[in-house]
Amino acid sequence: MGEVQVIGASLSLFCCRIEWALKLKGIEYEYIEEDLRNKSSILLQYNPVHKKVPVLVHKGKPVAESLVILEYIDETWKQNPILPADPYEKSVVRFWSRFVDEKCVVGAWAACCAQEHEKEEAIKSAQESLGILDKQIESKKFLGGEKLGFLDLVVGSLPNWLEFIEELGGIKLVDPEKFPSLHAWAQNFFEIPIIKERIPMAKDLINYCKTYGLEPNKKQV
Known part of the structure; x- marks a missing residue:
């Protein structure tokens, strides 16, 4: 597995936000499609509380909830900032x-x-x-x-x-x-x-x- 993974569902309005942010930053990532009718062990492992997508996994550490993930992306990769500095x-x-x-x-x-x-x-x-x-x-x-x-x-x-x-x-x-x-x-x-x-x-x-x-x-x- 690569350094960055996105566990998501292709039709989710919350998941596409994460991919857009990573693309905007120029960050390569591995995309893992989740079947929400039959949740995988990897999703349950990385998001045991809510058991839902999206989940960003960076160097083996998971980040859940799309707004939280977007802030994490912006703070981790400084190029092309998406949040204002003020x-x-x-x-x-x-x-x-x-x-x-x-x-x-x-x-x-x-x-x-x-x-x-x-x-x-x-x-x-x-x-x-x-x-x-x-x-x-x-x-x-x-x-x-x-x-x-x-x-x-x-x-x-x-x-x-x-x-x-x-x-x-x-x-x-x-x-x-x-x-x-x-x-x-x-x-x-x-x-x-x-x-x-x-x-x-x-x-x-x-x-x-x-x-x-x-x-x-x-x-x-």
């Missing part, structure tokens, strides 16, 4: 990164899985969080300044995943006219070469669900 600016990036995961991702999933009598309110709540994110993005090309950074990597897999969630749950969350900044930013982000070569597509997520009997609108995942 402590305040760094704290702002951390805040919005957690907002994306704890409000936008969780809110969208809650809307997808909501019972019929709760769905309207769940969709409204999810859209409120996405609207806050849209205002934060405004007309920015990159979310952390003049180049690709930490927050871009966190937000990056969200648009395709939201498209998947919409089809899975039979709901509508994102309208380009309602969230123009998020839509425009995503179009630019998807054209970046290292992003293009490794990004989960909504159609692949839907095909995965169909393959394993998790049909859209049945909310079985």
Whole structure:
């Protein structure tokens, strides 16, 4: 095994962040695909607490949780920094990164899985969080300044995943006219070469669900 391994799942919005960061840093790594329906001994060994991906293994030492891993990568390999040096600016990036995961991702999933009598309110709540994110993005090309950074990597897999969630749950969350900044930013982000070569597509997520009997609108995942 090499010095750096990534234990991940190719369709995970959390795992692709780690590969993007390593590619941006120019770090070679070994990718280990995990079957989340039949978790491997290596995953259970390196992440015995949560038993989930992604896990970064560096010189035999595991690091779990995608936001923690991104910070570890930036602190370990100094080239092409993804976090700002200024402590305040760094704290702002951390805040919005957690907002994306704890409000936008969780809110969208809650809307997808909501019972019929709760769905309207769940969709409204999810859209409120996405609207806050849209205002934060405004007309920015990159979310952390003049180049690709930490927050871009966190937000990056969200648009395709939201498209998947919409089809899975039979709901509508994102309208380009309602969230123009998020839509425009995503179009630019998807054209970046290292992003293009490794990004989960909504159609692949839907095909995965169909393959394993998790049909859209049945909310079985």
